[in-house]
Amino acid sequence: MGAVLLLVGASVVDGVCAPPVGWVALLVAATAAATLAGAAVTGGVLLVLGAVDVSLALNGSGSACVSATNVAVKLLVCAIITVFCALREHHRMELTAVRAISELTQGVVLRPLPDQLGPLRIAATYQASDAHATVGGDLYAAARVPGATRILIGDVRGKGLEALHEVAAVVGAFREAARLCDSLPEVAAHLEGSIRVHLEEISEADDAGERFITAVVLEVPDDRRVVSTVNCGHPAPLVASRGRVTLLEPGRYCPPLGLGSLAPRDYHQDTFPFSADDVLMLYTDGITEARNSAGTFYPLEERVASWTGTDPGRLLRYVQADVSRHLGGPLGDDAAMVALRRSDLPRAGAVRPGAGSGAMSPFPPRTAATGKAASSFLPQSSGDGRADAGHHVLVVMFDGVQLLDVTGPLDVYAAANQHGGDYRLTTASPDGKPVRTTAGLRLVPDLALDDADFPIDTLVVPGGPEWRVPVADRALIDAIRRLAARSRTVAAVCAGAFPLAATGLLDGRRVATHWRLAAELAAGFPRIQVDSEAIFVREGRFVTSAGVTAGIDLTLSLVESDLGADVARAAAKYLVVFMARPGGQSQFAFRTHARVPRHSPPRDVTDGVVTDPGGNHGLRALEARAGGDPEQLTRLFPTETGSTTADFTGRLRVEMAQALLEGGDDALEVVARRSGFGSQEAMRRAFGSHLGVSPGLYRARFRTTRPEAVPRRS
Incomplete structure (x- = not known):
């Protein structure tokens, strides 16, 4: 409104004064100020200004020439500014809409x-x-x-x-x-x-x-x-x-x-x-x-x-x-x-197995009257159906279970509890009755599998050498499947992979088991991928381990995931075991497990290699032994043995070197020469490829248990 009054006043004064006083110069600033109110106000100013100038001109005020010029200039300036004001208003509305859409889009993304x-x-x-x-x-x-x-x-x-x-x-x-x-x-x-x-x-x-x-x-x-x-x-x-x-x-x-x-x-x-x-x-x-x-x-x-x-x-x-x-x-x-x-959580006391006696037992103390675990050490309800704080571990047991498959993981968890862990350890059998282990020891479980109605953080499924027995027990397999479905982590130790595989939960996953059982696991459950070399394998919430003591390695890895490396390392030191075992399962495997060909010429080739692993077994020598037909040898040998001639020869030489390292005191150079490697470095590379350890370290581990034996350097 002030801009309108300024325009009208300037026009009137400049029009009635003779000669004009020159106040018309204020029109530019006044018109520009009017644009801040938008195109409608600017257009209104234009109409008022035009009406005033025309009125003064008709009344004969001032110079006719000046009046005509003023009217033309004012109309032109106001028209230009009105157009720019309308364009600016249009762009402002577009920018407001774009910013609103942008903020909405960015809010959806983040x-x-x-x-x-x-x-x-x-x-x-x-x-x-x-x-x-x-x-x-x-x-x-x-x-x-x-x-x-x-x-x-x-x-x-x-x-x-x-x-x-x-x-x-x-x-x-x-x-x-x-x-x-x-x-x-x-x-x-x-x-x-x-x-x-x-x-x-x-x-x-x-x-x-x-x-x-x-x-x-x-x-x-x-x-x-x-x-x-x-x-x-x-x-x-x-x-x-x-x-x-x-x-x-x-x-x-x-x-x-x-x-x-x-x-x-x-x-x-x-x-x-x-x-x-x-x-x-x-x-x-x-x-x-x-x-x-x-x-x-x-x-x-x-x-x-x-x-x-x-x-x-x-x-x-x-x-x-x-x-x-x-x-x-x-x-x-x-x-x-x-x-x-x-938010703060109620702190529950950590389980200290054997508390009061100073004993380091993985099992909760039991009442004298019933032989069952004392209820204060089992998962407790808070009154609303939830178990109290702590990491609940349930270990499955059955007749014929490997003793160390059960006690190994339990001892690791018990050691972790000595260093700040809060593991609640519970054992269960199919019917809640005692089970007999492979060592003849009788184990008394805490409860029956169907009575494990508390939240399970880790379910441990051990194994046994007679794995076909638990696999054939449909009630046991169904119970494991139900418990695994509501467990955050499911672990299988050694042959425990067999009953867990029978549930179908391992289909499509990579699985470890005892090296001696790897072929049987692969044949019995073709939908899983068996890794016969790994000490343990983690696939999502499923973790499987190699044989017997490898359950300790597996459990240490779980403790590390739960509580960090420091606690797992402290537990490993307490148990006097490796935090991470070097090498794979091949170093523990029995030798001469290669398939023997049933037909010639592959049978002639393998006989020569087995008889003298250190001899000349180059491709030309093998072709000559096969009757001079390289195409037939190349085609038949992998079919009969499951490996190429080079792989077969390399593995036989490694096995001969293993036998020499275990049973003799020859220097590594002599062992390398006698087993056909030609040099100590070639033998070292082959051991690293096949066994994951050096020849010297292999000798130190498997030659003798005498503490005075000093391993030779590799």
């Missing part, structure tokens, strides 16, 4: 995290490098699964809106994998597969080969004070606890997502303590790589250590403000942070 998810209090902040965007190249997501919360934070190569395609692909894949996959390594593998497909759809012009995503996937169980992580090349999370900061560095970093051929076969999982007093902080490199004018990176660990609070939101606000002070200006990269704090 949903805000809730303040509470299960027992976790959550806070998150996000700052995009593009001032007009709410999402850039960083990402986070969270999902609830039964009994746990899974969280993802990641960083796409590149920044700003150009990285939004990869952000959407990763977040979408995580939301699917978090609910479908049994374990964190499976989640990471699913993410890698999804990202690989996404990148394959991008043209080479888009630099797809150079795109990757660093990420860390976490799982926080509701009922245990730990957090598990799989880290794919991302900055390690940290835990703040009243002035103390712990960086959750993984035992092994996995490659970033999207690198294709570099993707690991098995993703490494780490587990760290995470108590109710801790605040877990996740972040991207936009925080740690923030540099001030002096080139100094932001010292995140040092600054968080100076913070003594416990509220996740306050921690993030503190870091945000501190980063701004450090930089003296805005961040130059995308930056995301997530902070978590768990």
